[in-house]
Amino acid sequence: MTLTLKQNRAPEGIMKKIGFLSFGHWSDAPYSKTRSAADVLRQSIELAVEAEKVGVDGAYYRVHHFARQLASPFPLLAAVGARTSRIEIGTGVIDMRYENPLYMAEDAGAADLIAGGRLQLGISRGSPEQVIDGWRYFGFAPAEGETDADMGRRHAQVFLDAIEGKGFAQPNPRPMFPNPPGLLRLEPFSAGLRERIWWGAGSNATAVWAGQLGMNLQSSTLKDDENGKPFHVQQAEQIRLYRDAWKEAGHxxxxxxxxxxxxxxxxxxxxxxxxxxxxxxxxxxxxxNDTRSIFGRSYAAEPDQLAKELAEDEGIAEADTLLLTIPNQLGVEYNAHLLESIISQVAPALNWR
Incomplete structure (x- = not known):
């Protein structure tokens, strides 16, 4: 595949959305305010409520299996949707190697309806795992000639087709309940959800693939090191390639x-x-996974200095949405303070608000 770059920034005139991303860690460390899974789940809901109050635009949650972190996302997303009214609710990301895409389509439709159409669902091929081939314990295995990454992308495409809302299942001629005419779709169906699916891309090639399929793009704090340039420069290049692929696909x-x-x-x-x-x-x-990767830096400074440093980050400049990773084990009150500081003291200086 030959990849070419074109210069284009995030669309002008669109306010940059700011959300938080929680990995949902818990431990019995002395400093931890999340000492159990119950603590993490309840505090994740409460932080979304507090974040909405201070003007944060999105509450996003990471998904890791076999770890003391957030895992099954849909009960949490539904609960956040029921407790909030404005904030976007999402994932970053769900590992599709572990997912039954049709069951997931039902769960996603239900969570989106509860939230009133605020779900922003990030999915991906997944990240390094806690166990060897963990998806096998969930009952999945790559088809002949597939890699596990291929399987994850295949699951993603089945999921995307299912949430389009088109009928595909032959109805029973003697059903328990009356059927509408024609082939049946999965229920509950949530209109518009297909346009709110994001792909977490760790390379330029998978970003292009996401653009071709018409998904939004999530780019995290790490990616394949594809040319030795600074992380934020490589990320900006990845985003431009993605937008070119979207446009060329005719979406x-x-x-x-x-x-x-x-x-x-x-x-x-x-x-x-x-x-x-x-x-x-x-x-x-x-x-x-034996691939050379680059991890982006953290930023910490007083608000004026922080704004100057962030203004030089090309990856942030290309994006319309910024997800702030949070230290969730420090508790709801402190994380709400961190978020409010960015919203009130840093974002205005960068014309994000």
Missing amino acids: AGTPRVSVSRSIFAITNDQDRAYFGRDGESRDQIGFI
Whole structure:
């Protein structure tokens, strides 16, 4: 595949949305305010409520299996949807290697209806796991000639087809309840959900694939190191390739793009104690599944300095949505403070508000 770059920034005149992304860790460490799965789930709901109050645009949750982190997302998404009224609710990301795409389509439709059409569902091929081939324990295996990544993308395409709302199942001629005419679709169906599916891309090629299929794009704090440039520059290039692929595929409308960052505005001594050293963060190089990968830096500084540094981040400049990774084990009150600091003291200086 030959990839070419064109210069184009995020569409002008669109306010940058700011959400939080929680990995939902829990532990019995002395500092942790989330000591059990119940703590994490309840606090995830409460943080979404508080984030909505201070003007945050999105509440997003990571999905990891076999780990002391958030896993099955749909009960949580439905609960957040029932407790909030405005904030977008999403994932970043669901590992499609583990998913029955038709059952997932029913769960997603139900959660979206409860939330009144606010679901922004991030899906992907997945990340390094806690166990070896964990998807096998869920009853899935790649078809002959497939890799597990191929299987994840296949599950994703079945899911996308299912939430289109088109009938595909032959009705029983003697059903328990009367059927509408024609082939049957999955229920509950939520109109518009298909346009609110995002693909978490770790490489340029998978970003292009997402654009071709008409999904929105999520780009996280790491990606394949494809040319040795700084992380934020590579991420900006990835986003431009994605938008070109969307346009060339002939999709209508404007796709959305999110990037994730660890950003902390230092406004008091507690912030400084927790994150004062993060201001010296740099990109890092590592290997994931034998692939050379680049990890983006964290940002931590007083609001004025933070705004200056963020203004130089090309990946953020290309995106319309910024997801702030949060230290969820520090509790609801402190994380709400971190988010409010960004919304009130940093975002206006960057014309994000």
